[in-house]
Amino acid sequence: MKTDVWFLVLPGTLALDMIGPAETLGLASDAFTLHYIGPEPEVSTSIGLTMGGIGPLPEHLPKKSLLVLSGVSDSTRYFDTPQAVEARRWLGRQLAAIQRGDIQLVCVCSGSLLAARSGLLHGVECTTHHDVITRLKAAEPNAIVREGRIFVEDRGIWTSAGITSGIDLSLHLINQLHGPQLALDVAREMVVWFRRSGEDPQLSPWLRYRNHMHPAVHKAQDLLSGSPESEWRLPEIAARVFVSPRHLSRLFQQHLGISVRDYLEQLRLAQAEQRLLQGQGVEQASHAAGFSSPRQLYRARQRAS
Incomplete structure (x- = not known):
């Protein structure tokens, strides 16, 4: 059975934060179906590339879905836009499903900050890019923030350090959901020979x-x-x-x-x-x-x- 993956796409999305995990999971095409959703059908990304074909925010996601929050190029700006405010409200409405374990939350880089500001990381062990750690602690003082980690999981909420760590986390999720052989096949296809684990330091x-x-x-x-x-x-x-x-x-x-x-x-x-x-x-x-x-x-x- 395929796993539905929903990428929340906002203006200023850091392209590799989203495309890295999307390509990784997409290479396991028999195991995942990818969807792109957001407040607007078209947005400009961090590299000036416009992304289109973005579906509207559904009221509910199917059970056993993965919801991916990518980072943005300037989280002090792009997480305060009207589109981000709408996304935060929508994310707040997904909290109950996340807490029940109906869907798993996956945050890449400053996506953790968006999750925190949406009320999703209260009492949750988490991490983010080392440049955003202080702001993550301020955004959710009750989060259990782990520094220097590639990725962290707590009750179905996955948070990662940023950019290429999103690929590491995606390979780990393939392994968790569909087995080590598929994860190894995808890693070889991507020429990512050395997968980092969650315990690895951000700076190798x-x-x-x-x-x-x-x-x-x-x-x-x-x-x-x-x-x-x-x-x-x-x-x-x-x-x-x-x-x-x-x-x-x-x-x-x-x-x-x-x-x-x-x-x-x-x-x-x-x-x-x-x-x-x-x-x-x-x-x-x-x-x-x-x-x-x-x-x-x-x-x-x-x-x-």
Whole structure:
């Protein structure tokens, strides 16, 4: 039986927040039927593209539906338009169905803020994009806001960090509703080889240590992140970026606050965890990520905790 998915579309919708999940679920076409609804039949999105064919807001949604609230390019503006006010009132009327579990709510990025302002997140564990966390707490002081999470679920209400995390959440929902094989097939079709889980940090090791301007360190990071499973030695890395091993070690401590070895271990740990999520065994995942054994992976986990 197909699952009906209803995307609430408002002016200023952040295109990838909506299109990412829509394409992901749409690739599982035998499992989902997609609908687009909103106060207006045509809206302009964050990239200037006009979206049309938007259906009116139905009074009730069918049971077992997914209702998706995408983020907008400027939530301080677009969640206060007349269309957003109408949408908030409509969402308030869906609260009882959400609380009964008749429909599941899915919020991408600042869509959580719209849900909060509609009265849907009272007492609910949730998250959002890290730039919107403070405003989410202010919009619903009784929400249990989790920071630094990719997505969170609480009693059929799903909230996610934003943009590409909507794809992660969509793959997770496919897995939950229609099984891991379909989720894996869709991920492969999209060339999304590593699915993030809800427990993963919003800023992965691939992004967390990139807020600096030193070209040699960036080059070294590019080498390591491109092939973390390789048997890297400090002299080899240093030679590839044209500095001495001692100087490269100093640069990593100065600009990243960690050693080259620790940075590489974090990359390997992230890769191993993703392979485990894909269903690989611990020994296979350990070796594929560059660890010599599952025991070495376990020790890396302990150091990271």
